Amino acid sequence: MTDYETSGEGGEAMVGIDFGKPLFTSEEIQRKIHELGARISADYADKDLLVIGVLKGALFFMSDLLRSLRISVCMDFMHVTSSASKDKGHPVRILADMKQDIKGKHVLLVEDIVDSGVTVDYLKKMLLDRGPESLKVCVLLDKPDRRQVQIEADYAGFRIPNKYVVGYGLDYQDRYRNLPYIAVLPLEERQGR
Ligand code: IMP
Numbered sequence: 022m023t024d025y026e027t028s029g030e031g032g033e034a035m036v037g038i039d040f041g042k043p044l045f046t047s048e049e050i051q052r053k054i055h056e057l058g059a060r061i062s063a064d065y066a067d068k069d070l071l072v073i074g075v076l077k078g079a080l081f082f083m084s085d086l087l088r089s090l091r092i093s094v095c096m097d098f099m100h101v102t103s104s105a106s107k108d109k110g111h112p113v114r115i116l117a118d119m120k121q122d123i124k125g126k127h128v129l130l131v132e133d134i135v136d137s138g139v140t141v142d143y144l145k146k147m148l149l150d151r152g153p154e155s156l157k158v159c160v161l162l163d164k165p166d167r168r169q170v171q172i173e174a175d176y177a178g179f180r181i182p183n184k185y186v187v188g189y190g191l192d193y194q195d196r197y198r199n200l201p202y203i204a205v206l207p208l209e210e211r212q213g214r
């Protein structure tokens with residue numbers, strides 16, 4: 022039995038909160054990541070790839086995705102947050118930028134979820150301005166019903182309905198990221214805290 026198998030399928034991993042049946046169990050997440058990893062490994066088999074993770078949401082996804090790749094890659098991170106001012110021109114605030122110069126490199130941006138699409142769209146434009154050889158986006162979750170900006174990830178794990186989800190890196194007010202599975206946030210948690 023692996024650690025993942027013992028880590029709980031229900032709400033017992035987070036004391037006092039019943040998340041009910043996971044939307045995706047840790048086993049389902051790992052299986053999907055291995056599919057994505059195989060595709061990415063094949064697509065970049067003869068290229069040098071720089072994988073850039075968007076913190077904090079992509080923390081666990083990035084870590085598992087990188088370990089599922091069968092090619093040698095470099096990695097870096099950006100720490101971003103939604104801009105409090107909801108400024109249309111700058112919807113995203115860069116708390117910490119990556120260290121690498123991406124000019125002339127094959128870059129894969131790794132995010133937790135594409136929801137309205139504003140964040141990925143903004144980050145893509147920002148990175149394209151820096152002159153990479155190529156730029157693709159990989160997300161674990163895709164919530165197409167909420168899209169405000171026409172954008173599709175090049176690699177997407179699961180399509181999900183218009184529900185607020187937490188776990189495996191995804192948060193509500195910076196909590197529940199450490200759930201080993203992905204669950205819909207119970208409504209009473211959303212209103213009550
Ligand atoms: P955007 O709306 O596509 O710009 O997504 C902005 C950010 O909102 C994502 O990077 C996530 O961090 C967060 N987000 C969107 N939907 C969810 C969700 O269902 N659960 C947790 N975070 C979410």
Ligand code: MG
Nearest residue numbers: 077078191192
């Ligand atoms: Mg977030």
